Amino acid sequence: MGKSPSKTSTKVLPLIPLAPPLALLPGTSLKIPIANRSDVAAILAKIYSVSPTARPDAAITVACVPLKSKHVGDSGRLLIDDGKQDERAEAEDLFESDPVQATRKDVFEYACVAKVSGVQGRRAGELSLVVEGLERVQVVGVVQERPYFEGELREVEEVVDVTSPELEDQFNLLKQLSRELLALVRLSSILPRTPAVALSPLVARRLELYIARKDISEAGSLADFMTNVVDCTHEEKLRVLAALDVKERVDRAIDILQRQISSIQGSTRVMVTTTTTPVPAGSFDIDQLRRLQQEVLKRRSKMGTANGLPSLAGGFPGGGAQGGEEEANEIDELKKRLQDAKLSPDADKVAQRELSRLRKMNPAQAEFQVCRNYLENLAEIPWTKTTADQLDARTMVRAKKQLDDDHYGLDKIKKRLLEYLAVLKLKEQANKTIEEEIQALTRPANTSEKDEDKGKEASTKTATPEPTEEELRLREKKRMVDKSPILLLVGPPGTGKTSLAKSVATALGRKFHRISLGGVRDEAEIRGHRRTYVAAMPGLVVNGLKKVGVANPVFLLDEIDKLGVSNYNGDPSAAMLEVLDPEQNHTFTDHYVNIPIDLSKVLFIATANSLDTIPPPLLDRMETIQLSGYTTLEKRHIASRHLIPKQITTNGLQISNLSIPSDVLDKIITSYTREAGVRNLEREIGSVCRSKAVEYATAKDADTLPTYNPIVTLSDLDAVLGIEKFTEELTEQHARPGVVTGLVAYSTGGQGSILFIEIADMPGTGRVQLTGKLGDVLKESVEVALSWVKSHAFELGLAASIDEDIMKNRSIHVHCPSGAIPKDGPSAGLAHTIALISLFSGKIVPSTLAMTGEVSLRGRVLPVGGIKEKLIGALRAGVERVVLPEGNRKDAADLPDEVKGGLKIEFVGGIWEGLGAVWPERWEREGWGKHVESRL
Helix, strand or coil: CCCCCEEEEEEEEEEEEECCCCCCCCCCEEEEECCCCHHHHHHHHHHHHHHHHCCCCCCCEEEEEEECECCECHHHCECCCCCCCCHHHHHCCECCCCHHHCCHHHECCEEEEEEEEEEECCCHHHCEEEEEEEEEEEEEEEEECCCCEEEEEEEECCCCCCCCHHHHHHHHHHHHHHHHHHHHHHHHHHCCCCCCCCCCHHHHHHHHHHHHHCCHHHHHHHHHHHHHHCCCCHHHHHHHHHCCCHHHHHHHHHHHHHHHHHHHHHHHHHHCCCCCCCCCCCCCCHHHHHHHHHHHHHHHHHHCCCCCCCCCCCCCCCCCCHHHHHHHHHHHHHHHHHHHCCCCHHHHHHHHHHHHHHHHCCCCCHHHHHHHHHHHHHHHCCCCCCCCCCCCCCHHHHHHHHHHHHCCCCHHHHHHHHHHHHHHHHHHHHHHHHHHHHHHHHCCCCCCHHHHHHCHHHHCCCCCCCCCHHHHHHHHHHCCCCCCCEEEEECCCCCCHHHHHHHHHHHHCCCEEEEECCCCCCCHHHHCCCCCCCCCCCCHHHHHHHHHCCCCCEEEEECHHHCCCCECCECHHHHHHHHCCCCCHHHEECCCCCCEECCCCCEEEEEECCCCCCCHHHHHCCEEEECCCCCHHHHHHHHHHHHHHHHHHHCCCCHHHCECCHHHHHHHHHHHCCCCCCHHHHHHHHHHHHHHHHHHHHHHHCCCHHHCCCECCHHHHHHHHCCCCCCCCCCCCCCCCCEEEEEECCCHHHCCEEEEEEEEEEECCCCEEEECCECHHHHHHHHHHHHHHHHCHHHHCCCCCCCCCCCCCEEEEEECCCCCCCECCCCCHHHHHHHHHHHHHCCCCCCCEEECCEECCCCEEECCCCHHHHHHHHHHHCCCEEEEEHHHHHHHCCCCHHHHHHCEEEEECEHHHHHHHHCHHHHCCCCHHHCCCCCC
């Protein structure tokens, strides 16, 4: 036996004798039971007594020495080599089974220096000392036996001749046998009634990684490791521990592995003789194992997998190190994906920590899959990857054309999006200029180093002074940050809010993702679940980022007004506050990821049908843009440009097969749909297209195509769409006192219309009766109007004296038709006042005149909402003149051109001006048109 040259230096360490069959080898760990071990207790007491004076990071080292065996002499030489001993002989092998009673002549010649990792166990009888083997040492002598052993140890060194062909052959054989043993362990796991093996299949898969990574310079380490892994006798462990020569140690590890493989092959071959040809012991190779696996799996697939047998998770290790490489590539690929993801500094720090934990973790642990899923999620989140915005010279023209092609009207939203594009373009140009300045400052100032040999000429060149940190910091501060706005599109259904967001993404050249918030009731759906929960996952926002793969997409938060309110699962709308705050969302923290994520580059576009259900703090974070209903003219354009071509294609026709004239289209819009959007209009156009598709297919089958008429006529609509569903509210043909035309902003379907206010008087004692399903506010406006008329009856010429009560001998009845439809709001106050004056004075109000506005007791006419919808409905109903409050003059500026051209709009600031607008022949003549309110 060739020993490596030993070093002369020695050291004294505490010795822990190990009871057979325990033996510690370098590179392995061991749990030493310390129940009734007074020597170990004394060693620990000694260690803790000196620990206050030691460095905090100093390792606590001891030496673990096994007890001798009668069959193993000095340097691991076998004294009795009779092959396989029976159990009785093995029991007689040991000098002393109790290490506490051992003496200096009982300890082995070689030991292993170990680092004390800690103590495990909950109860006193189950405590174990955990040690990790560091290096081999030779026990020169025992200097102390009680209360614990202390020995003088000499260090030994290993010299590995990597160029030796014999060592290389033996090392390759060791790796082959190691993989073959692991393959047999996996095979035994899928066969029933096989003897229990010391290794689980999951641990075997991890061992393949370890074996594949070893090279010839670590041959001794691999031999130690495999000896510790397999089930071997005490004598075999002593021989490996005493083998200082690496080649000899590898040979002894090979003998142990061959014996173990033969034992497993014998039991495995008995179980598979029914499906395979018996294979002689010792002739198992990897190819045969692979074929055997396929046959076993085929048999199991026929029987089903209900046996409860574990499945073969990863297959056998292929030829060479293929299986190990697959496992190695799994973590290495994850590491590469994390590097490619270009994580933020915070995320990279967390990812590296979790990756190191994953490498040390056992795959059988539940935490392993949790940690792996977390790292995969980190790798999929786009931390810094962005889409390059198409910001060139034609950006604005191209975006405007894109929006105009996709949507007709919607001028406000188009204007706002073009403003955003312009700001984005200017910011990019400014940042590009700042970047060039920074690069110019950081460029090496002295570029004349190559001319150093020119002497005086080089020395005369003046070098640009290097930039200071303050200059660079000032320029970095000038860099403009892209904080995308949070837009909220509010409008009735079917007005194109969702499709508009897609057009924005197309115009910007960005990726688009839609998040439906309708019905979201759990805060965790927005912010994600914490990783401590089972089946935890990120929230909707982070999942959206993973799906699009870039950090600057367009996110559509659809139906944000349908977001759930506070409940026992939290408040989802409160969770959206950080997402939709431009000042906070650059550090949005998802509960699952638990790392700040920058959402400031995301262009959020939210949609809602109403603002009533959106909490005020959430509404304050968004820029609201109102989308009102489409006018008849806008619907005609939308149908002609988008809906009709789409439905013709959808129903299998060609453009030449169908034609809908303008008068027919207008009839469909006015008589068969009454909505703010165009969804029902599209359905009705689809019904017409399907009807024509039937006619065209029938004519084609009957060879009568020349008789087919592609033009849809008005008479066809009754047959295709049935009778008219809606009749227009038209102005009265004959006017009478007490009847005034008012305006309604949102009638059936969300469109504006006119409303008739009828007042009749009768003998009575001043009673006022209200009908027509009127709300409380509308009833109060009637009372305000009546009080104003009664207080100004003498000035109006309705009473003979200033103290006469015009309601003393009469009662009135106020009614609004369409009694089944609820009505409320203060905007009918002016109409009620004019109707009362008309009734009491007997003067009629022109039927083509409509009015709206809230009145106060002082006679002021206050502004109201829904002007656009009201005037569109008035124009459609045949109204010619409209009286509006002075405060609504600004709203009339945004009216469509067809409304401005079709209506005569007059603005009044008080009731007296309103009287002058209704009856100019009387009130202007008497000077009441310029009536001024008393300031006393």
